[in-house]
Structures are given as C-alpha cells and as structure tokens.
Amino acid sequence: MIFPFNKRTEVCRKSSLLVPSILLTLVILVLFIVSWVMEDSPMSSLNTIDESHEGNKFEYEQHHDHNSVVDVQYIVPKALLDVGVYKEDEDFENERGIKPTYWRFNSSLSWGPCLPPLTPIKQWEDRRNYTTSVNTESTEDFEYLRPIFQQHPSTSIHSTVDQSRKDYKSRQQQLQRGGGCRPGFLIIGAGKCGTSSLYHYLVGHPRVLPAFEKQIHYFKYHLTKPLGWYYSFFPTPRSFLEHGGLMTGEASPGYLPYPQVAKDVRRIMKQQPHHDLPKIIMVGRSPLERMYSSYRYNYVYPTLEYLRKGRHRGIPKDLSDEEYEKYLFSLEDFVRSELAQLKLCLNWVDRNNELHKGFGAQMTFDQWNNQAEFRDALMKRNQNSSDAKDGPPLIDLDGSCYGSKVSSTVLRPQWAELQTQNPEKVIVDQNLHLTQAMIGRSLYTFPLEWWYLVFDQTDIFFVCTEELSNPETMRELALNLGLPSYNFSQVVDEGAYNVGGHRGYDKATSWEELQAERGGATLDAAKNQTNGIPITPSLYEELQEFVRPYNERLFQLTGKRCQWQ
C-alpha cells in the first residue's frame, strides 16, 4: 500500500518539477538565442560610457567585441561625432573628384589619416591604469575639427608649418598618448634627385603638414620598433586637425632600392583601419647628374672629412683639400669599374657580338621566388624572358649585382683592380651601399618595377627633377593626390633644398645664390643644372648609351617622359 502511494506522490512531485524545469530550459534557450543574435549585431558592440576625469566630463562610444578579448580599443569621443566630422564622402573630393588618402567615413575608427588615442582594453577595465592613455581633451576642444570643412585660413605657409612643428615637438608625450596620424604620401627616392625639395614644396601646401623630420626610414631601418614610434614623427591628431590638415607624409630615399621595403609598406599600412595605403612618389633626375651628385655627397665630402680628422693611418690630418685629392678615386675610376660590373650583372656582349643574359636575373629569381607577391612575375620575366610583353627581367640591383667584401683591402669585387693598383687611395666603409652603386642608383626603373608589383599603378607618381621647380608640376601632383588646387610659386621661389655638400635637408639655397655659385648661369640653367660632369667624353658617351634603354623602360612604366633620354 505504501508503495503505490509513495509512487503516486513521487510521480506527482516529479511532474510538478517538470513544468518549471521545461520553462527554465526554454528561458535559457531564448536568452542564449538573443545573446547569440546580439553578438552578431554591430550595435551590440557600442557602449556609451560617461566618465569624469580631473573635473572634465567625457562621453565615449566604446567599440569592442563580446568576448572582451580585443586588446586594443578605439575610444571615439562622442563630441567628435557631434561637430559633424562624419559627413558625406564627397566633402573631401577635390575639383578632379579625387579624395586624399584615408578620408572616407564609413568607419568611425579614424579621423582622416589620424587614429584617435588607443586604449588597451585591459587598461580600460583596470581603473588604476586608466589615466595613462585616455584622452583628456574636453568636449569643446573638438571644435578645432571645424576648419576641415571650411576654407583653410590664409595664414602664411611658414607660420602654419612652424606652429604645427611646435605642437608636436614632444614626441615622447605623443608616444605615451597613443594615436597618431599616418602618412598620406611617401617620397621613396631617388636619393640625390631633389627629394628634399619635393618634400618641402609639398608641405608648403597649406593643407599638408610636415613630419617631424624629412626622412624617417621606418620601413628600412626601424621595423623592430612599434608603429606608434613611426606615427610619433607626424603631427598629433589634434594639431593635424586643428590646422585643417588633409595630409602629412615623409621622404626617405632609402625606401626605393629595396623590394622588401615595398612589401613591408603595403603589409603594415594595410593592417590599419581603412586599409588605405599611402601614395608613392618618386622623383628622378638625369642619371649622369644624379651619379655626379652622389659621387660628391656620398664619397668626396665624407672621405675628405674623414681624412681631415686624421682617421686614416698614414695620412696626416689638416692638409688642404688639394693635398688630399691624391688619396681620392676619381669619378672616372668608379664609373669604369661599376659599369663593367653592371654589364656582367645585367647583360654582356661577347667577342662575337652576341648578347648574354647577366647573372643578376637568376640570382634575383633565386632570392625572391619564395615570396608570393613576386613569384608570378619572376617566373614569367626571369625564367621565360623571351616573352617581352611581361616586361624585362626583374633585377634586385642592390641585392644581386655588387657582391660583398672580398678582403680587408678590396671592399667590393668591382674595385679589385682599382684598390690593388692604388693602395694609397681611400674608400671609407661608411657609405658603401651608395658608393658601390653610383650608376646603379640612377637606373630608376629596376627598383621601381618592384613597387609596381605591390602597389596599384594609380597610386604611384613619378616626377622629373628638372620640372620640380615649375609651380605647375607641384600643382598637378597635389591635385592628383586629392588636395585642393594651390599655386606653389611662392613655395618654389624659396629655392632648392639640400644643394651641393651637406647643407642639410631643410636648408633652402635661393635661386639667385645658386645662379651666382654656378658661374652666373641663367636662372633657368641654375634650376636645371648643366654643370660639366668630370669624365672623359668617350666614357660619357658609353654611359649615355648604357642608360638609354633603362630610361626608356622607366618612361614606359610610369607613363611620364623626362627631358633626359
């Protein structure tokens, strides 16, 4: 008896538990589905946060995903949205319908090229560290964003540049704050072609702000440092926007020669919000003039400096330059030996006048064919070069043509004879990569081919040095970068930068001074140097012949022809 009773009560008890547990399961299921749907919704990742800090009230929209595993957080001050920064894309188109890089507003993660201060989420949650990187500007401070939409006030170029320099003088402070502005253009070279002038002319545009230094060389020499280190060379977001800036950039001539740099610029900049890339600008000068400029700048002046200080064993210090001359190799010496080396590397002709492919194409293939960006082109152009439509073989001049130290007295294979026969003459270690390639670095097409494999054709701009001082050249370039039209006459009238010896990248020499220095040549001739290059006429002719096809390929590649052949 007891059993049926007990059994019935057990059944009753069980059935009375069943309903709530089904209900509970249903509720859990519904909650799970809702949270799952919410997780996929972008709105769910926006929290508005009110914070008080040091007497200021802040309102932020905090973007994060639901797993809270995002370790970098963009905090966008609400006030920024209120002043109307996020308008239509078209607001930033110039008269050619071109927008400057990064000015797209489909995301609130970036203020044009500038990234708001970054706050690691861990710090956000850990209030003890909270104050270290949060933006401490008050709401009304964001009024400074307004000039972006208005005609920039007509302050003089210099006061704008000087003021913005002052604003971001403290790079250390900027590093701590996070954020920063990305370069919208990179002048990648070529060295000794007027990169300093091009940079100074471009930042003379009132909507372009200069970097802390003309050449930063981040992608060549400093990749082990964080990107924040690089951005700290550019205006702070505040100073950038306050000055109505649309673009900033830098000029590092050491970028052009290296395929790895082209790859790294793309890879690293693509990871940033917007995935836009900086525009690539290259300036090219008559190859022989560049070569002569490099000979003086990278060999003669540093070697004289070295000798004057008595650094070379057996050569007394403080002699006159004329007395030191016998210790220097001539331009003719260098050109002859490098030309022979380059012919072996690129193409050479045997006694029967038959043309042979040099060692450079195969060496370059072996070195680079494991890189996805370059493999296809290398297969077509270096392995099967009979098909001209794919372009000439890719050659990594710097990496393949020059070899390395032969002995303590012979620094490069190309100088074996020169150095052995002239033991009293000096080549210093310091600029070997430049001294070895006086002609090579004038063959602009070789390195530029690699940049064309990595960047869109429309993102690469080529300017001829000889046209730099024409304000119309600069206006065209600025328009093609998406900037408003601007008359550069006043800027170019300042003169040429980094002329002759080591006067500095930021030092302008007036055109009149240049005219006087260059023996009273006409102003036009002073702008387009016509100095005699000290080599024998026969070698000059041979060089001209040698560089002509490479110049021709450069003009084909860039769609732009310079006055040199």
Ligand SMILES: Nc1ncnc2c1ncn2[C@@H]1O[C@H](COP(=O)(O)OS(=O)(=O)O)[C@@H](OP(=O)(O)O)[C@H]1O
């Ligand atoms: N506007 C203009 N027109 C023609 N030539 C010009 C111009 N501006 C600079 N220059 C000449 O360019 C040479 C300096 O180039 P860079 O600034 O690129 O040199 S560097 O690689 O950054 O050291 C340097 O050449 P050299 O004087 O022959 O050495 C400058 O005189």
